[in-house]
Amino acid sequence: MSRTVYVNGKYLPEEEAMISVFDRGFLMADGVYEVTTVLDGKLIDFDGHAARLERSLGELDMAAPCDRATLLAIHRELVARNAVTEGLVYLQVTRGAADRDFAYPEGVAPSLVMFTQAKSLIDSKAAKTGMKVISVPDIRWARRDIKTVQLLAPSMAKMAAKAAGADDAWLVEDGQVTEGSSNNAYIVTADGTLVTRDLSNRILHGITRAAVLRFAREAGIKVEERAFTIEEAKVAREAFITSASTFVMPVVEIDGARLGDGAPGPVATRLREIYIEESRKAAV
Incomplete structure (x- = not known):
C-alpha cells in the first residue's frame, strides 16, 4: 500500500x-x-x-x-x-x-x-558498533544556519565517505570541523569535556543538538562550544554526532584513526539513552 x-x-x-x-x-x-x-x-x-x-x-x-x-x-x-x-x-x-x-x-x-x-531509529546497529567518518572540505554556501534544500554538497560528502568505506563525512573549513554531512559533530576530550562547534552562520542550529547539550549539562558533563580540528578529534576519548534521524550516534574512527578501544564510549552511550528517554516523555 x-x-x-x-x-x-x-x-x-x-x-x-x-x-x-x-x-x-x-x-x-x-x-x-x-x-x-x-x-x-x-x-x-x-x-x-x-x-x-x-x-x-x-x-x-x-x-x-x-x-x-x-x-x-x-x-x-x-x-x-x-x-x-x-x-x-x-x-x-x-x-x-x-x-x-x-x-x-x-x-x-x-x-x-x-x-x-x-524507519527503525532506536534499535540501530550503528549505535551499538559506532560509525566511521572521513574528513572532506566544506564546500557549502555561507548560510548553513538556514535549513535549505540545497543538499548537493552534503550528498557529495556522503558519497565520498561511501567510496572510502566509511559511514559519513565531517566537513572541514579553515582547518576546523564545521559539522557532519547531515548532523552536528562532537568530541569528548581526555578530561571528559564535551566539545562541539559554537552556533553561527557556519553550522545548522540543530534541534537535537540543543536538547543533547541541555541533557549533558544537567548530567554534570562539562560542555565547551568551540571549534576543533580533525587532529584534535583523532586523539579524543570519544566522538559522536546528533540529528533528528540518528539521535546520538557514536563515532569510533576518524580518517582511519581509531578512537579509544574502537567501541562506542560511555558518554555517547549515556547521552543517547537520556535523549530517547526524555524525548519520549515530552513527545506530542
Missing part, C-alpha cells in the same frame, strides 16, 4: 502527488525543509522544528504556508494515515511556482509538501 502524502492542502496517494515544473524549489533550490522524529506514534520536539522553520523562512523573506497549529495538525494526520509508530516526517516549503527568474516573484503562494518515512 502506498503512503499518503500532503501537497498544498491535499492528502494524496504518493503516486498521484505532483508539483509544478515551475516550482522554485525545483528550479532554484529556493526552499527550506525540516525533519521531525516520530517515536511511539508521537512527534519529538515539534516546537523546536517549527521555530527553526519559521526562522529559516524569515531569513529568506519567504511566506509561511500556514500557522504552527495547522502544521502540527498536518503532521499528526500524516502519522495517523500512514500508521507510523517510529520514523520521520519530512516537510518542504518553497517560494512557490513562477516563471523562471532570479528575482523573487510577487503574489505567489508558497508550496508545502510533506511525507512520512517509517
Whole structure:
C-alpha cells in the first residue's frame, strides 16, 4: 500500500502527488525543509522544528504556508494515515511556482509538501558498533544556519565517505570541523569535556543538538562550544554526532584513526539513552 502524502492542502496517494515544473524549489533550490522524529506514534520536539522553520523562512523573506497549529495538525494526520509508530516526517516549503527568474516573484503562494518515512531509529546497529567518518572540505554556501534544500554538497560528502568505506563525512573549513554531512559533530576530550562547534552562520542550529547539550549539562558533563580540528578529534576519548534521524550516534574512527578501544564510549552511550528517554516523555 502506498503512503499518503500532503501537497498544498491535499492528502494524496504518493503516486498521484505532483508539483509544478515551475516550482522554485525545483528550479532554484529556493526552499527550506525540516525533519521531525516520530517515536511511539508521537512527534519529538515539534516546537523546536517549527521555530527553526519559521526562522529559516524569515531569513529568506519567504511566506509561511500556514500557522504552527495547522502544521502540527498536518503532521499528526500524516502519522495517523500512514500508521507510523517510529520514523520521520519530512516537510518542504518553497517560494512557490513562477516563471523562471532570479528575482523573487510577487503574489505567489508558497508550496508545502510533506511525507512520512517509517524507519527503525532506536534499535540501530550503528549505535551499538559506532560509525566511521572521513574528513572532506566544506564546500557549502555561507548560510548553513538556514535549513535549505540545497543538499548537493552534503550528498557529495556522503558519497565520498561511501567510496572510502566509511559511514559519513565531517566537513572541514579553515582547518576546523564545521559539522557532519547531515548532523552536528562532537568530541569528548581526555578530561571528559564535551566539545562541539559554537552556533553561527557556519553550522545548522540543530534541534537535537540543543536538547543533547541541555541533557549533558544537567548530567554534570562539562560542555565547551568551540571549534576543533580533525587532529584534535583523532586523539579524543570519544566522538559522536546528533540529528533528528540518528539521535546520538557514536563515532569510533576518524580518517582511519581509531578512537579509544574502537567501541562506542560511555558518554555517547549515556547521552543517547537520556535523549530517547526524555524525548519520549515530552513527545506530542
